[in-house]
Amino acid sequence: MYKYTEFDKAFLLQRNSQFRAQVQRRINGQLTEEEFKPLRLMNGLYLQLHAYMLRVAIPYGTLNSAQMRQLAYIAQTWDKGYGHFTTRQNIQYNWPKLSDVPDILDTLAEVNLHAIQTSGNTIRNVTADHFAGAAADEICDPRPYAELIRQWSTDHPEFQFLGRKFKIAINGAIQDRAVIRAHDIGLQIIQKEHKLGFKVIVGGGLGRTPMIGKTIRKFLPESDLLPYIEAILSVFNQSGRRDNKYKARIKITVHEKGIEDIRTLVEDRFHRIRPTYKGLDQNILESIKMQFPPPQFVKADSTHFEQTYETDPIFRSWVDINTSEHKADNYVIVSISLKGHGQTPGDATTKQMQVMAQVAEDYGHNELRISHEQNVILPHVHKSNLPQIYKALRNHGLATANIGLISDIIACPGMDYCALATARSIPIAQDIAGRFKALKIEHEIGPLKLKISGCINACGHHHVGHIGILGLERAGKEYYQITIGGDATSTAAIGERVGPGFSAEEIVDAVERLIYAYLDMRKEPEETFLRTYQRVGLAPFKTALYPKTALAA
Amino acid sequence: MSAHFAPRIVTANHLLQGGVIYLADNDMWVDDIREAEILTDEADAQLRLLFAEQQPDTVVGAYLAKVTVTEHGPEPQHFRDQLRRTGPSHYAHPSDKRFENV
Incomplete structure (x- = not known):
């Protein structure tokens, strides 16, 4: 997964230090709530019904064990022992105190996590297929592109004050597991004449006016990704409505102007922007791609798994329901259900987070994913490890065999x-x-x-x-x-x-x-x-x- | 007293803790709704709300909530205010203890 550079780390520490000072000024009375609110929202901090809520981004849903442990530590130290995984691959803490939030953000930064742009009228956390890098039907891992967009959009000066929030999702497999047609921009990786590119979908969204996105570009070459997204954002920023909060999403702009007009505006803008991209983005993309290598797949004897599968019907049911086809031989993708019957969908306790981190470390190449369906994924599991994983999960209420069924709500x-x-x-x-x-x-x-x-x-x-x-x-x-x-x-x-x-x-x-x-x-x-x-x-x-x-x- | 004014209480969130608080008649902010001042006069209610709004260093989002006066104290009329009083309905004010062995 992506490793933070010194620049990334310094940026995050600086942002956190700024926010610490902002919180202090709010507490001292130097900032009013009206002045403070946009500042806290930029850092993912809401005030909800009973308490503050901190929304932490899990970029494209990818986590390692150390990060999951840190999320657990935060839940235990500053919250009430649990967190809530959301449909945008974030985690929300429901009970932080205002004065603790700067410490929480510094603790997140220790493992390269943050809450930047998880709120406000900005480009939000870029989401992706939760089976990315593992799925048997994958054309290309979408996460390097998602990371490129994350870096480009973070603190992007032109797009900090959009008419409304802006959500981008990217899918790299044949099956869409990222709900790309219900996002402001949906990107589908496709291959055309041995060249990688994107089908670009725009103007999808749910809310009070639900819309399915429309295709604005059937094939966008890989190298044009950022200038094209910038063109869409730029057109939206200029021509999107600001008179009515509920009509200030790009889906309304596309609906009112029509996809043809939007396409013309975007293409025109794109051709003006494109020459300003001189290849640096592509160099960065290449270096990001190097940081998403497939794991070192192992070969192991699966006899114990086969025997357990044959003899234990409950285990068999869990395997049948909660595992998906992997691209590597004898590997599967495990979906850990956070939907135990009677449980709160998407909630995980401190202990459960620790257990999932440990299982990933012991049996899952140290990788975890958060799905938009509010479950946790072990993307790379050799079949021989399934009995041990099942046992560890079952002991902590994490082995409900209901993925994709009616209780997986x-x-x-x-x-x-x-x-x-x-x-x-x-x-x-x-x-x-x-x-x-x-x-x-x-x-x-x-x-x-x-x-x-x-x-x-x-x-x-x-x-x-x-x-x-x-x-x-x-x-x-x-x-x-x-x-x-x-x-x-x-x-x-x-x-x-x-x-x-x-x-x-x-x-x-x-x-x-x-x-x-x-x-x-x-x-x-x-x-x-x-x-x-x-x-x-x-x-x-x-x-x-x-x-x-x-x-x- | 206004003829058709349903009783109100002043409620807000605590700036530092974030928690739900109520204004008592001694000008203190309290956690327990039973200690909240019941306002039966519209002009009084507006004055108490102004008083709350003048404390931006203590409270956030002050507003008047309709209540029914009972022998146990004020009962919120709206289910949203009822939830603010009781906390989330799926965990009864969850504490670390509840999750120790999960």
Whole structure:
């Protein structure tokens, strides 16, 4: 992974020292809250419902064991013993005290981590496929490009005060695991005539106006990456709206002006910018690429694994559900579920973080990843190590075999923490997971993406869930709308709202009705919920969801 | 007293700790909602809010929250304020102890 240079380290220490002084001035009363707020947001510090919240970037979701241990140390020392992994591959601490935050940032800097640009109207943490560098279907590891963009965008003077936040995601595999079509810019690595480049997608986003991104460039040569992104940002910065916060995203600019006009503006800007890039970026990219070598894959005897797989059905189920195909022989990718039934999606305790760091060190080439689905990934695991890994994880509540199933729910923090939320997400996720565990039909249902957001901002990606739940407030009470048919992959789609919302007491029953309707309608067990929806449409699900209305009609 | 003014309390977040606090009638900030001053007059409520807002070195985001007065003290009317009082619903004020053996 990328190793910080002296320049990177000095930059971070300087930023932290500046922030320490800013905090001190706020505490001394030399800065008002209005003056301080933009400064703290630039460093990832929010004030939420119960406390401050510090959002730490995990660039493109990649961590080593030392970094994970440091995250655990921070949770234990300055928080309440846990952290929350988010849909943007960040970790959020829910309880830091203002005066402790400078120390936390210095502690992060010791392992080359930071919270810069995890908030504010800037280019946010660049996210990537969590199987990057490991997946069997990978064309090229996206992380060096993500790191290049991180370096370029950090403190970029032109893009510190955009109309709104700006999110970039990059995927290097055939399957889109980075939800690139729901980002301001989505980059898909492709190969054309033996040359690497990008399909560039622009104007995707969720929130109150969900949009699937549109292709602005079918093939962008690798060497044009930064000038082209700069051109897009520059056009957005100039022509994006600033009159209305909710319309100040590039998806609105693209929607209002049309992709053709935006393309013309971007290409024109690109041709003016391109000559100013004289190759330094490419030299830096080459040096970054050298820092993402594949691990030294080992050869080992897998007999013990094969025997355990044959004789232990619970282990077998975990392997079948929670591991994915790796590019190297006899290797797999392990997904560690942070979705134990009844647990808070994405939360990990200090001890769990330490255990995952240790397992990665002992059996996983020292590498970990955070997925946008709020799980932790061991990208490089030799099959022979799976029994030991399973045992270590199981002892700490980390061996739930539910990856990709209905209880593997994405849920934002909702009103349990978030100052913007209109309803709670976490208890709904817990109740749904608990219900389907009790019904014992989770495995029968098969792959199903259920995503919950506690407000219209859609941090829980509900629009692209096969089943999406949006928590709102009506007459002083929480209620929940259901959408179905969303898709976060390369066939991305926005889910369709089924009908009126449900109270917190009704929503779990409603989801159960949807699921039983699906099980009744599917042609065969292999037909997923999404495929069934695409085949039969909304109407039968609506009937299942609102049986009384259907009878009355 | 205004005819149709629902009782209010002044609440905010503590600047240093970040935690939820309430304004008591002795001008002190308290953690326990039961000790909060109940404001039944609109003009009084606005004055107390101004008083809170004049303490930017102590509190952040002061506002008036509607309450119902009960024998146990003020009960927030809105579930958001109820959550601010009780903490996240999935962990009952989580402490390190809860996670020691996980």
